[in-house]
Amino acid sequence: xxxxxxxxxGVGIVFLIxxxxxxxxxxxxxxxxxxxxxxGVLLFYLxxxxxxxxxxxxxxxxxxxxEFIVVISLMAAGLKxxxxxxxxxWKGPFRFIVIGMPLTMLGFFFVGTIITGLxxxxxxxxxxxxxxxxxxLAAEVQLDDLDQQDGNGSESEFSLTAEAGxxxxxxxxxxxxxVLIIKAKSWSDFDLNKWIxxxxxxxxxxxxxxxxxxxxxxxxxxxxxxxxxxxxTKDGLLAFALAISVYAITELLHGYGFxxxxxxxxxxKNSDSINTDYKEKLHxxxxxxxxxxLVVWILLFGGxxxxxxxxxxxxxxxxxxxxxxxxxxxxxxxxxxxGHPIPIKEKMIASFxxxxxxxxxxxxxxxxxxxxxxxxxxxxxxIVAVVILTSLVVHGFxxxxxxxxxxxNSN
Numbered sequence: 001x002x003x004x005x006x007x008x009x010g011v012g013i014v015f016l017i018x019x020x021x022x023x024x025x026x027x028x029x030x031x032x033x034x035x036x037x038x039x040g041v042l043l044f045y046l047x048x049x050x051x052x053x054x055x056x057x058x059x060x061x062x063x064x065x066x067e068f069i070v071v072i073s074l075m076a077a078g079l080k081x082x083x084x085x086x087x088x089x090w091k092g093p094f095r096f097i098v099i100g101m102p103l104t105m106l107g108f109f110f111v112g113t114i115i116t117g118l119x120x121x122x123x124x125x126x127x128x129x130x131x132x133x134x135x136x137l138a139a140e141v142q143l144d145d146l147d148q149q150d151g152n153g154s155e156s157e158f159s160l161t162a163e164a165g166x167x168x169x170x171x172x173x174x175x176x177x178x179v180l181i182i183k184a185k186s187w188s189d190f191d192l193n194k195w196i197x198x199x200x201x202x203x204x205x206x207x208x209x210x211x212x213x214x215x216x217x218x219x220x221x222x223x224x225x226x227x228x229x230x231x232x233t234k235d236g237l238l239a240f241a242l243a244i245s246v247y248a249i250t251e252l253l254h255g256y257g258f259x260x261x262x263x264x265x266x267x268x269k270n271s272d273s274i275n276t277d278y279k280e281k282l283h284x285x286x287x288x289x290x291x292x293x294l295v296v297w298i299l300l301f302g303g304x305x306x307x308x309x310x311x312x313x314x315x316x317x318x319x320x321x322x323x324x325x326x327x328x329x330x331x332x333x334x335x336x337x338x339g340h341p342i343p344i345k346e347k348m349i350a351s352f353x354x355x356x357x358x359x360x361x362x363x364x365x366x367x368x369x370x371x372x373x374x375x376x377x378x379x380x381x382x383i384v385a386v387v388i389l390t391s392l393v394v395h396g397f398x399x400x401x402x403x404x405x406x407x408x409n410s411n
Contacts, residue, residue, distance in 0.1 A: 003049040010048045011299075014039055018295050029404065031396035033137050033298055037389075040302025052303035055312075056381055059365045065300075066362035068244075069293045070168060071261055073135040073358075075243035076290050077165040078265020079283040082158075091340055092155060092350065093162035097170055100329075100336035104354070105131050105174065107328035115323070116316045116383060122376040125178040129364045129380075130324070130387060132171035134357030135164035136294060137392060155342045156350040157403070165266075168359050169207055169259025173200045175363045179370045206255030211263030214246045223273045234278060236285025242268065243286065297358060305389065312382035320383060321390035329354035353399060356391040360384050 017039065018032075025032035044052060057065075105127040112123035176199045184190040218238075225231040246264045247257035269279060310317065333351025340347070364384055368377055 006048065007050050010043055010050075011295075014043070014295055014299065015292065018291060022291075025400065026404070029400045031137075031392075031399055033294065033392055034396035036295060036298040037302050037305075037392060040299040041306055043299060044303045044306040050303075053300055053307060053309070055304045055307035055309035056378065057300065057304070057365075059368050062361055063365035063369060065293075065297060066358045066365065069136055069290065069297055070258060070359050070362055071243050071247045072240065072286055072290045072293060074165055074168060074258055074261045075239055075265045076283060076286045077135045077161055078262050079239065079269050079279065079286065080161055081165070081266055081269055089155075089158060090162065092159035092337065092342065093166060095336040095340060096159065096163045096333065096350075097167055098336075100332045100351075100354075101131055101167055101171065103332035103335060104329055107332060108324060111320055111323050111328065112383075115320045116313065116379070118376060118379070121178070121182050122380060124181065125175070125364075125367055126380055126383060128171070128174040128178040129360045129367065129384060130356055131174055132167040132359050132363075133160070133164045133354045134359050134391075135168060136290065136297075136359070137355050137357040137388075137395075155346045156353075159350045160353055164355075165262040166259070169256045169262060170204065171359075172256050172258065172363070173204065175367055179367050182371055182374075203254060203256050204259065206253060207250055207257070207259035208263055210250045210253060210255050211246060211260030212267055214249060214260070215242065215264035215267035218242055219268065219271045219273050234281065236281045239265075239268065239282035239286045240289060301385075301388075304385065309382055309385045310389065312378050313386055317383045317386040318390075321387040324356075324387055325390050325394055349402060353395055355395050356387050358388075360388065 014036075018036070021032040021035060025035060028035075108127035108130050109123050112118045112126045113120065116123075116126075118126060173195075177195055180195060180199075181187070181190050222233070222238075242264060243261050247261050250260035251257040268274065268282070274282075313320075330348075330351045333354060334347060337347045337351065361384060364380060368374060
């Protein structure tokens with residue numbers, strides 16, 4: 001019975017710390033996920049009696065927890081985006097998606113086969129799950145305050161926020177592609193046409209369409225109830241309910257739920273039927289819920305590190321992560337922004353901060369649930385964990401300094 005209270009006390013204290021942690025991290029110029037990770041390692045070292053990953057999480061549990069966090073984070077990201085504006089402001093994010101993401105996957109694929117010794121199939125899966133940037137661990141590199149949400153944020157912050165929102169849905173088809181190829185066991189048995197028309201085009205279109213329609217329906221219901229019956233809500237819970245409902249309904253209707261959630265959040269943010277104060281409340285609610293779930297995830301991640309998940313990939317995983325963070329993503333980002341009329345400094349910042357994180361673990365867990373027993377499963381989990389840790393530390397120490405300096409210069 002005492003163990004039960006030790007767990008509650010330990011987690012409760014971490015949540016209490018989290019209430020001040022964003023402010024503390026600004027003072028220290030360190031992203032708060034880095035501090036949370038250190039707290040997780042400390043609690044493991046002190047022997048907090050929770051069920052730590054040993055060193056892996058169960059696939060279903062990994063999928064469910066990471067899925068839930070990503071859905072909430074996508075809603076939060078969309079509610080940060082300013083008015084849709086002109087096509088000009090969206091060129092950066094779309095360049096990252098259309099040019100940068102495929103180049104990044106190619107880079108991860110070739111380095112994966114050369115450095116880690118993975119088979120072609122495993123390297124393809126690794127490249128696919130590492131394709132998306134993460135909306136969860138990227139608070140310091142995204143739009144944040146109200147001025148930025150009204151359109152005064154930097155180009156790099158807008159691009160990184162929009163990219164993280166879009167590519168979590170648009171990267172899913174490539175994970176599906178890798179899984180289908182692995183299950184087919186040969187290129188000749190793989191149905192490419194089905195993947196193109198169904199898993200790529202149809203599911204993306206359904207994700208876009210359902211995200212828009214479901215959000216518009218909720219806004220219409222909100223306005224109709226208020227006008228006809230004087231029934232209204234001011235609960236931030238509405239954004240959370242919309243996020244999980246849109247995700248589930250879209251997946252049930254064969255669309256990509258992550259993409260639908262982000263589109264729904266954009267529609268909600270840009271609706272004239274919802275006033276600015278309520279939009280701020282909606283964002284604040286999902287932002288706090290996202291941080292609460294992040295505490296749980298990072299504590300467990302810290303435990304998996306202490307239990308040896310990183311050692312499985314050895315030095316090859318570290319080299320792969322360093323090349324990915326310092327070379328592959330920055331180069332792919334800069335290539336994708338060639339000809340884009342923004343300052344070179346903005347291009348370099350947006351290209352460097354392609355943070356990898358929780359979404360990659362979701363895709364990997366989903367893939368192994370679909371595939372079943374797989375020879376390189378533990379190695380792939382280990383490599384992804386090394387990449388996430390490297391990204392968390394490197395970007396966690398550099399993002400606050402660079403973006404605080406950039407915001408101070410703009411003021």
